[in-house]
Amino acid sequence: MQNRLNLAGEKSGIPGDIKPEAFHRNERASGKFVRTIDLPVEIDETGIQAEYKNGLLVVTLPKAEKAKPKQISVKIA
Amino acid sequence: MAERTVAARTQEKTPSSREETRSQEQYITPPVDIYETTNGLVVTADLPGVAKEGLDLRVENNLLTIRGKAAHAAHAAPGGPVYREYGLVNFFRQFELNEKVDQSKISAELKHGVLTLNLPKAEEAKPRKIEVKSALD
Numbered sequence: 059m060q061n062r063l064n065l066a067g068e069k070s071g072i073p074g075d076i077k078p079e080a081f082h083r084n085e086r087a088s089g090k091f092v093r094t095i096d097l098p099v100e101i102d103e104t105g106i107q108a109e110y111k112n113g114l115l116v117v118t119l120p121k122a123e124k125a126k127p128k129q130i131s132v133k134i135a
Numbered sequence: 136m137a138e139r140t141v142a143a144r145t146q147e148k149t150p151s152s153r154e155e156t157r158s159q160e161q162y163i164t165p166p167v168d169i170y171e172t173t174n175g176l177v178v179t180a181d182l183p184g185v186a187k188e189g190l191d192l193r194v195e196n197n198l199l200t201i202r203g204k205a206a207h208a209a210h211a212a213p214g215g216p217v218y219r220e221y222g223l224v225n226f227f228r229q230f231e232l233n234e235k236v237d238q239s240k241i242s243a244e245l246k247h248g249v250l251t252l253n254l255p256k257a258e259e260a261k262p263r264k265i266e267v268k269s270a271l272d
Binding site: 072076080081082083084085086087098110111112113114116 | 166167168169170171172176179180181182183184185186205207217247248249
């Protein structure tokens with residue numbers, strides 16, 4: 059499980075006691091879902107944050123120190 | 136309910152503001168569930184990213200309008216996306232209500248980006264049982 063983000067959840071449907079003939083529209087999807095995302099860089103696992111608000115999940119994955127860009131100073135001879 | 140989705144351009148009475156607003160921003164039609172209970176109708180709409188402040192619900196001339204503006208701070212962050220397959224969009228949808236809905240008692244709840252609207256039936260439209268008297272001669 060390196061550099062890979064797994065998400066899983068379930069979207070609940072309409073309560074089961076509603077008869078099919080009572081529906082005027084039935085467009086919304088429901089059920090379980092899963093998603094795996096390969097991450098392009100190494101992640102600082104201790105700094106991961108996730109926020110779920112208004113139906114949006116936002117996961118913040120900070121880069122690991124060693125994956126961050128470094129500046130190399132050039133010595134002039 | 137004989138509701139149907141009404142395109143904004145068919146709204147001859149209010150052609151001005153709605154059209155102008157829509158042309159500037161991107162709107163999509165949210166998926167909805169509508170089902171009937173003994174007390175009335177329940178409308179559920181998926182509006183991910185829409186906060187209570189960004190939601191505009193109106194009933195005018197028997198027309199129910201749902202308009203939601205999605206916003207999240209992460210989308211305003213500096214730097215371009217590395218990968219993107221989901222964009223924040225605004226939502227717009229209209230339904231025609233028939234007179235059987237008691238428009239003064241409509242209630243709405245927004246939770247986790249899912250809007251639930253309760254449209255209670257008007258008292259006179261509720262089902263009632265009719266007693267049959269047997270005529271005895």
